[in-house]
Amino acid sequence: MILHEIETAPQSIMEKIQLDRLKQTVKHVHQNVPFYQRIFKKHLITPNDISTLQDLQNLPFTTKQDLRDNYPYGLFAVNRKRIVRLHASSGTSGKPTVVAYTKADIDMWSDLVARAISIGGGKPGEILHNAYGYGLFTGGLGLHYGSERLGMITVPVSGGNTFRQVQLIDDFKPTVICGTPSYVLTIIEKMEELGIIPSTTSLKYGIFGAEPWSEKMRRILENKLNIKACDIYGLSEVLGPGVAQECHEAQDGLHIAEDHFLVEVIDPKTKRNLPEGEDGELVFTSLTKEALPIIRYRTGDIASIWKEKCVCGRTTMKMSRIKGRVDDMIIIRGVNVFPSEIEHQILTIEELAPHYQLLLSKEKNLDSLEIMVEMKEKEVNGAGELLIEKMRVALANQLEQVIKDNCFIAVRAKVVLPGSIPRSEGKAVRIIDKRVPV
Template sequence: MILHEIETVNREEIEKLQLERLRTTVERVFNNVPFYQEKLVERNVTPSSIKGLEDIAKLPFTKKQDLRNHYPFGLFAVDRKEIVRIHGSSGTSGKPTVVAYTRNDIKNWSEIIARAIVIAGGRPGEVLHNAYGYGLFTGGLGLHYGSEILGMCTVPISGGNTDRQITLIEDFEPTVICCTPSYVLNIAEHMEDLGKDPRKSSLKYGIFGAEPWSEEMRKTIEEKLAIKACDIYGLSEVMGPGVSVECHQEQNGLHVAEDHFLVEVIDPETLEAVPDGEDGELVFTSLTKEAFPVIRYRTGDIASINREKCKCGRTTLRMSRVKGRLDDMIIIRGVNVFPSEIEHFLLTVKELAPHYQVHLIKKGSMDAIELNVEITDAMYKQISGDMNHEKVHQLTNMIHHIMKNSCLVSMDIKIHQPKSIKRSEGKAVRVIDKRNTSLKV
C-alpha cells in the first residue's frame, strides 16, 4: 500500500520539489528569524543564492545550543498567535529545547506519520496501541495524530503501567504497537511472568524508536512477540517521529520523507559531505515547517544514506539505522565505542537476557568500563540459583573475551541474576557515568 504518490516518483521530480521548498524555507527564515538572517548575511547569502540543491552547502549549520541560546521563542518564524502547539525536551542538561507548530505543521506531520505507519505495516481500520509517552515529548502525540489521520483505531495508553498495557493488548486486539524497543521487551517479559505467551497476541507489527537499537535487539523482539519490528526515526528539533521509517517488506534502511526533509551526511570534524554509504553525522533541513523551520540541523546521530530503490517500490532515499550519537560515544583509553556496538555482541550470547547497563568507572587514575548483564531464567535454573557456579565464571570470561576482541576494550564483567537490571518504561538508560557525577546517557 502506497499512501502518497511522492513515495514512488523518480529522483529528478523529488529533487525539483525539494529545491522549490528549500528556496521557500530560506526565504522564510531570512525574513522572519533574526538568528538566521544574521548568519546568512555573514555568509553573503540571500534566498536568491539558492540555484540548486548543491547550494545547501552555502547555508549555516544549526546546533542544539543555538536552540538553547534563543530559548524559548527566539527561533520562531511566525507570530505566536499562529502557533497551535509547543513541544520541548526535558531540559535535563540545561534549558530545554522548545519547538513550535502551526495548524498546517500539525497537518503535515500527521500525514507524514500516517505514511510512516503504512510503510511499517499498519492499515486503516486496524487498532494501534500507542505506548509512547504523551506530553512535551513528541513521540506520543506524533504517532497518535498520524494514526487517526490514517483511519486506525488509536489506543492512547502512553508509557508505564505494564499490567494495564497487557490487559488492553489482550482485550482490544491491536495489530500495531508503538513504543521504545526496550519497553516492548519489558512488556513481553512481563507477559511471560504472568504465564502468557507474547507470541500469541494479536500484534503483527511494531514501530520502535527514540533510542538506538541493534539488529540483534530486533531479532530478540521479533522472536519474543512473533511480529515485524520496524525502526522509526525523528527528533523534535526537525519535526518529531516520522522523519524516516523502515518498511516492513525489506527492513533495510529507513525511508526519508524527502518532500518534507532534506538530509545530508557530513564528517563531524571537517563538516564536509561524505559519500553515500559512508557513516557520518546526519544533518536535516526542514522543507515545509512554518513555525519552526531549521536549516542544516546537526543531529549528532551517526548513520549513512543510499539512493537505491527498495523492493517495497518506494524511491525515496533511505538512511541506515542510527549507529549511535556523537555524545553517546564512549572513549576509553583512546578507543571509541558506541553502546549499540556493545549490545550487538551481547545479544549473540544465548545465556544472557536482553538487558544491560554500562557503568563508566575509575580504576585508579584510569577510566574503565564495568559491563552489567543478567542471565536468562533458563540459565539461572541450570545453575540452581548459584551465582558462584563455575558456569557463571566461564560465562564471565567468555563475555570479557568477546568485548575485548570485538569492541577492542577490556571491560569488567558483572553478571547478575534475572530481572536485576532496572527495566525501562520509556527510553532505556544504558550508560551511567560513575566517574564524577551520575551522568546518564
C-alpha cells in the same frame, strides 16, 4: 501500502519539489527569523543565492546550542498567535529546547507519521497500541495523531503500568504496537509472568524507536511476539517521529520523507559532505515547516544514506539505523540526556562536589542510571557518622528529584564521601556502562 505517489516519484520530480521548497524555506527564515538573518549576513548569503540543491552546502549549520541560545521563542518564524502547540526537551543550561507547531505543521506531521505507520505495516481500520510516552516529548502525540490520520483505532495507553498494557493488548486485539524496544520487551516479560504466550497475541507489526536497538534485539522482539519489527526515526528539532521509517517488506534502511526534508551526511570534524554509503553525522533541512523551519540541523546522530529502489516499490532516499552519537549522549528509556545536563543539576546542590560517575545498567531489559556523587569536604568536617549518613540520604533524595524535574528521567542517586570517586590525570571517567550488549 504506499500512501502517496511521491514515495515512488522519479528523482527528477523529487529534486524539483525539493528545490522549490528549499527556496521558499530559505526566504521564509530570512524574512522572519532574526537568528538566520544574522548568520546569513555573516556568511554573505541571500535567498537569491539558492538556485540549485547543491547550494544548500553554502548555508550555515544550525546546532542544538543555537536552539538553547534562542530559548524559548527566538527561532520561531511565525507570529505566536499562529502557534497551536509547543514541545520541549531538556538542555545543559537547565532550560529546554523548545519547538513549535502551527495548525498546518500539525497536519503535515500527522500526514508524515501516517505515512510512516503505513510503511511499517499499519492499515486503516486496524488497532494501534501506542506505548510511547505522552507529554512534552514528541513520541506519544506524534504517533497518536499519525495513527488517527491513517484511520487506525488508536489506543493512547502511553508508557508505564505494564500489567494494564498486557490487559489492553489481550482485550482490544491491536495489530500494531509502538514504543521503545526496551519497554516492549518488558511488556513481553509481563505477558510471560501472567502465563500469556506473547507469540499468540493479535500483534503483527511493531514500530520501535527513540533509543538505539540492535539487530539481535529486533530478532528477539520478532520471535517473541511473532511480528515484523521496524525502526522509526525523528527528532523534535526537525519535526518529531516520521522523518524516516523502515518498511516491513525489506527491513533494510529507513525511507526518508524527502519531499519534506533534505538530508546530508557530513564528517563531524571537517564538516564536509560525505558520499552515499559512508557513515557520518546526519544533517537535516526542513522544507515544509512553518513555525520553526530549520536549516542544516546537525543531529549528532551517526548513520549513512543511499538511494535505491526498494523491494517495497519506494524510491526515496534511505538512511541506515543510527549507529551511535557524535557526542556522549545517554538515552534512558527513550529520553535523551547528556552527562553535562546531569552535571548542571548536580552543581545546583550546594553540598555536592563536581566529582561524579554515571553507572548504566539493565533492570528487566530497561536501561537504568545510577549517579554516584561526592559530598563536599566541608560538609563532613567535624560531623558525626550518624549526621553524615542522614545528610547523604537527604542529598540523594534531593538529587533524584532535581534530575526528575529537570532532565525528565528517574535515576538512583548515591552520595558518597569526599575522595570516593577515582581521579584521573586525563579525562575523567564519567560513564561506566555495565549493560551487556543485546
